[in-house]
Amino acid sequence: KNEVEQSPQNLTAQEGEFITINCSYSVGISALHWLQQHPGGGIVSLFMLSSGKKKHGRLIATINIQEKHSSLHITASHPRDSAVYICAIWGSNYKLTFGKGTLLTVNP
Amino acid sequence: DVKVTQSSRYLVKRTGEKVFLECVQDMDHENMFWYRQDPGLGLRLIYFSYDVKMKEKGDIPEGYSVSREKKERFSLILESASTNQTSMYLCASRRTVTEAFFGQGTRLTVV
Numbered sequence: 259k260n261e262v263e264q265s266p267q268n269l270t271a272q273e274g275e276f277i278t279i280n281c282s283y284s285v286g287i288s289a290l291h292w293l294q295q296h297p298g299g300g301i302v303s304l305f306m307l308s309s310g311k312k313k314h315g316r317l318i319a320t321i322n323i324q325e326k327h328s329s330l331h332i333t334a335s336h337p338r339d340s341a342v343y344i345c346a347i348w349g350s351n352y353k354l355t356f357g358k359g360t361l362l363t364v365n366p
Numbered sequence: 367d368v369k370v371t372q373s374s375r376y377l378v379k380r381t382g383e384k385v386f387l388e389c390v391q392d393m394d395h396e397n398m399f400w401y402r403q404d405p406g407l408g409l410r411l412i413y414f415s416y417d418v419k420m421k422e423k424g425d426i427p428e429g430y431s432v433s434r435e436k437k438e439r440f441s442l443i444l445e446s447a448s449t450n451q452t453s454m455y456l457c458a459s460r461r462t463v464t465e466a467f468f469g470q471g472t473r474l475t476v477v
Contacts, residue, residue, distance in 0.1 A: 293468070300375065300470030301456055344409070348466070353424075354399065354458065356409040 261285050264345050264357035271364050277332040279360045281345030284326065292319050292330050293344040295359070301344070304330070335364045369393055372457050372469035379476050385444040387472055389457030396461060398440035400424075400432065403454040403471075412455075415440055447476045 265280045281290070289308045295301045305312050305319040307328065312319050316335075321328040332339055345357040373388035389398065399414040401424075411424030415434040429451060433441040440459075444451055452475050460466035 289466070291466070295471075298473075301468055302470075303466075303468050306466060346409070353411060353414075354401075354466075356401075358406075358408045 260357070261349070261355045262345055262347055262357040264343075264360050266360060267358065268361045269363070271335050271362070273336060273364055273366050275335050275364075277335050277339070277362065277364075279330045279343050279345075279362070281328045281330070281357055282326060283328075283345075283347050283355075285347070285349050287323075287326075288348040288350070290321055290328050290348070291346040291354075292328075293346060295342045295344065297341070299341075304343075332362075337364045337366050340364050369467045370457060370459055370469040372455075372472045374472050375470060377472060377474045379444075379447050379474065381448060381476055383444075383447045383476075385447045385474065385476075387442040387444075387455055387457075387474070389440045389442070389459075389469055390438055391440075391459040391467070392438065393459065393461065393465070393467070394437065395459040395465075395467075396437070397459060398434065399458040400430075400440065400442045401456045401458070402426070403456060409456060412442065447474075449476050452476045 263282045292304045293301050307321040316333045318331040340363050342359040344359045370391045379385050400412045401409045403409045410426050413432040415421045418437050431443045455472045457469040
């Protein structure tokens with residue numbers, strides 16, 4: 259079993275919809291990242307969380323340390339949000355473990 | 367405001383060539399990392415370095431080596447590139463877990 263599980267693997271939405279992507283992990287962590295990767299593009303760090311909630315524009319990330327769960331929300335989704343969203347955790351060692359990613363497609 | 371810079375966004379190399387992927391950070395971070403990303407497998411750790419001249423193998427070090435002569439620079443070396451090393455390569459650096467940054471990635475194609 260992977261240490262980091264994301265759901266769904268693929269998500270298709272209509273422009274304007276509210277999007278939620280989930281990340282569950284099975285080990286104790288120091289922090290969690292949400293990353294974004296556009297098709298053929300590089301990887302951009304959206305958020306780094308160790309507790310609570312962060313907001314940046316239309317993006318909101320939450321984490322529940324006790325439940326070992328994080329969510330990434332996108333409000334008023336737009337076609338330019340179409341990308342792969344990746345959850346990654348810092349464990350107790352030096353390793354950063356990545357989820358397999360969620361492919362989001364937002365149709366106009 | 368770029369903090370972690372990978373020397374190339376796209377590279378095309380021939381089989382058997384020696385390939386250097388460079389990563390530079392300007393934040394005085396001790397820890398630096400190299401990952402590769404493949405469809406269906408996600409991102410996997412190749413090597414990491416926790417200080418100058420210090421290195422540790424990650425999950426998939428075969429076919430790679432690294433160099434960290436200066437704190438700001440961490441190089442990934444493919445001694446003899448092969449087609450199965452065609453991939454996206456990602457560098458990261460951190461001082462603590464709450465201060466970690468990623469490069470933009472290098473897409474390497476070996477033909």
